[in-house]
Amino acid sequence: MGFQLSHEVERLKRSVLRELLGLAVDPDIISLAGGLPANENMPVEQFRSCLNAVLDRDGAKAMQYSPQYAPLRNWIAEYMTKMGVACEGEQIFITNGAQQGLAILSRLLLDPGDPAVVEEITFTGIHQITLGRGAALRAIPTDHSTGADMQALEAAFRQDPRPRFAVLIPDFHNPLGVSLSKEKRARAAALAEEYGVAVIEDDPYSALRFSGDRSPPIKAFDNAGNVFYVGSFSKMLAPSIRLGWIVAAQEMLPAITVIRESFDLESSTLTQRAVMEFFDRDLFEPYIANLNALNLERSSALMGALEEHLSDVATWTRPEGGLFSWVSLHNGVDTWDMFEAALDQKVAYIPGAAFAVNGGHRNTMRLNFSNATPAMIREAIARLTSVIQATE
Numbered sequence: 001m002g003f004q005l006s007h008e009v010e011r012l013k014r015s016v017l018r019e020l021l022g023l024a025v026d027p028d029i030i031s032l033a034g035g036l037p038a039n040e041n042m043p044v045e046q047f048r049s050c051l052n053a054v055l056d057r058d059g060a061k062a063m064q065y066s067p068q069y070a071p072l073r074n075w076i077a078e079y080m081t082k083m084g085v086a087c088e089g090e091q092i093f094i095t096n097g098a099q100q101g102l103a104i105l106s107r108l109l110l111d112p113g114d115p116a117v118v119e120e121i122t123f124t125g126i127h128q129i130t131l132g133r134g135a136a137l138r139a140i141p142t143d144h145s146t147g148a149d150m151q152a153l154e155a156a157f158r159q160d161p162r163p164r165f166a167v168l169i170p171d172f173h174n175p176l177g178v179s180l181s182k183e184k185r186a187r188a189a190a191l192a193e194e195y196g197v198a199v200i201e202d203d204p205y206s207a208l209r210f211s212g213d214r215s216p217p218i219k220a221f222d223n224a225g226n227v228f229y230v231g232s233f234s235k236m237l238a239p240s241i242r243l244g245w246i247v248a249a250q251e252m253l254p255a256i257t258v259i260r261e262s263f264d265l266e267s268s269t270l271t272q273r274a275v276m277e278f279f280d281r282d283l284f285e286p287y288i289a290n291l292n293a294l295n296l297e298r299s300s301a302l303m304g305a306l307e308e309h310l311s312d313v314a315t316w317t318r319p320e321g322g323l324f325s326w327v328s329l330h331n332g333v334d335t336w337d338m339f340e341a342a343l344d345q346k347v348a349y350i351p352g353a354a355f356a357v358n359g360g361h362r363n364t365m366r367l368n369f370s371n372a373t374p375a376m377i378r379e380a381i382a383r384l385t386s387v388i389q390a391t392e
């Protein structure tokens with residue numbers, strides 16, 4: 001064709017996750033691969049009613065270009081304040097989901113070639129806003145019970161030149177399922193201040209807690225305005241809502257707004273209003289309670305099945321919420337090599353290496369428990385066990 005593509009396109013790898021999800025379309029496959037909330041819990045009727053009410057009430061205003069919807073910004077500010085992040089509506093910037101929040105912050109803070117800190121095993125969308133934008137990565141390990149390693153974070157911050165930011169997933173890490181301890185959250189905020197480095201807190205999952213005690217966000221410990229919090233309605237309401245938010249120091253909002261407008265003018269005012277209507281009708285609390293009860297049941301089914309079948313050859317994380325557990329095999333089996341055999345046996349997962357920024361970790365896999373019934377989960381683990389045994 002004679003024209004050249006940008007360096008960014010060359011660096012971006014199509015998400016392995018999305019490719020694998022495409023493979024697992026056979027209806028006989030039990031997929032523990034995706035990160036999908038349960039279909040049967042989607043608030044379809046409630047949301048339809050909210051949309052209709054907004055259209056009846058606001059008419060054309062709900063279909064027009066519009067500033068970010070102030071009642072929703074204020075709701076989010078109150079929600080964050082209850083979590084320990086005292087803030088005003090003016091500090092909330094509504095995005096089209098957490099991924100857009102991450103992309104905006106990457107553009108705000110990083111030029112190609114700059115150093116950035118990521119967890120060595122992390123969500124592929126974070127690979128895209130760092131590696132994909134030409135960042136020089138400094139990867140830090142993540143402990144499977146207390147989260148990202150703060151000594152390694154400090155070492156990465158101390159290195160010259162200073163990194164432009166670090167991205168951490170504090171709650172129910174994707175893919176590890178682990179949460180950052182409260183002490184480490186405080187430490188991350190303190191390090192951000194001490195070294196003058198921004199921390200991006202990527203938190204789509206904290207509302208999905210089904211057991212244990214919650215810790216305040218990293219942002220709750222941020223006195224210097226160095227922590228950018230990224231939230232999302234994708235997992236706490238529904239992915240297709242495509243709304244999320246950034247909490248930042250108010251003086252950052254003009255720059256954030258300009259960057260966002262460079263690739264997307266605004267979020268749907270219709271959707272923002274319908275989500276606010278959902279909250280005004282007090283539908284959120286019962287909805288999230290049901291969702292978490294369902295996820296607890298499913299996570300328990302997964303934990304029980306892993307215990308029954310794989311305790312001799314594997315260890316795994318025991319999440320207190322979110323959507324995933326991370327399984328490490330200790331019998332030399334490579335989960336990439338095993339993947340086709342698993343599909344033949346009608347079971348799918350994500351090979352853990354897909355999340356590793358420096359390669360390796362080929363003995364690991366991410367299992368999702370939210371989008372299959374307990375019976376399906378038990379069957380999936382039985383199938384997976386036979387594939388693992390055949391591969392050994």
Ligand SMILES: Cc1ncc(COP(=O)(O)O)c(C=O)c1O
Pocket residue numbers: 035096097098099100123125169174202203204231232233234239243244
């Ligand atoms: C850790 C993490 N961050 C961000 C996202 C993107 O979420 P959203 O649908 O809000 O863009 C996901 C989605 O799975 C995720 O797991």
